[in-house]
Amino acid sequence: MKKRGFQIVSKYRDDQIQLPNRSTEHSAGYDLHSAVDFTIPSIWKVNFLKVLWAIKHEKSVSYEKANQAKKILKPFLIPTGVKAYMQPNEVLIIANRSSSPLKRSLILPNGIGVVDADYYNNDSNEGELLIQILNVGISDYHVKKGDRLAQGIFMPYLITDDDLNSGKKRSGGFGSSGK
Template sequence: MSERVRGFEVVTKYEGESIELPNRATKGSAGYDLKAAVDIVVPSIWKALLENQGLANLMEGNSIKDENKAFLSSTLVPTGVKAYMPEQEYLLLANRSSNPMKKQLALPNGIGIIDADYYGNSSNEGEIFVQLINYGFEDVEVKKGDRIAQGIFTPYEVIDNEVSEFQTRIGGFGSSGE
């Protein structure tokens, strides 16, 4: 039996929930389709603005009112899966090409990076979440099992004579610093 090198597993909290592991749609596909683990609504940022007659009504002074931040923020969509891979590799998360055209959904940071040491971390086991923002005029309902992003295993290089004190990963989204 060969040693495990890279792959996906269902996180403990979703065991028995019929979570499908990511797969490639065709033999030539680079990306593994990541699917939503739950039904979730991605609110329209424009709808919030229009319903409140503009940005000024969403604000208090120079800040967005707390009750309005959810409409203007990214939505974290859980996938129910985690990825394991060799040390000098990461899982690149990219938007599905149909998301912007058909659903007006985008990854607000353009891509996501799932580091090898994210797997099995103590805060969430390394569950992959996909950040989405809805720039369309209507809320988008993402259903459990909908393909929301693709993951591409990608090698990277490090510099010679790297001298650094590394932190221990305890979570995701900014866990290694601001």
């Protein structure tokens, strides 16, 4: 029985997706690549700056302008075309690559992503890994298929002595465990 690893998601089976790999012998993280070409707009777009100016000067912001700013600040989900399987007591941590903020101005807005073992092939989701990204640079950033965007680190986790796990089964994809 295999313990942990990556597989290509069925909808990308014929798209020459690269499975995550470690760059060096002692790398902890597996590089996660983009499955598609994608443009991540800069957060510093005009409507966002107008809203910031209004907030700074204690002016009211119209509902429409606030919504436009929210759309600009919304993170983008970049598909990887892969899913991860692991043991029930393990988690896959998705972390920023060290060079991404410095070289590309790309950050994970949630700091890290947590992928539970039951995200893989559950009843209503195949388990594709999606990378949540914000571009804090001055200009839009163009991601090419195959670009390394984040890294995945498999880790065991511990639970408390009096854990009150509900025994519920996951049914869903990205962000579904909080429902």
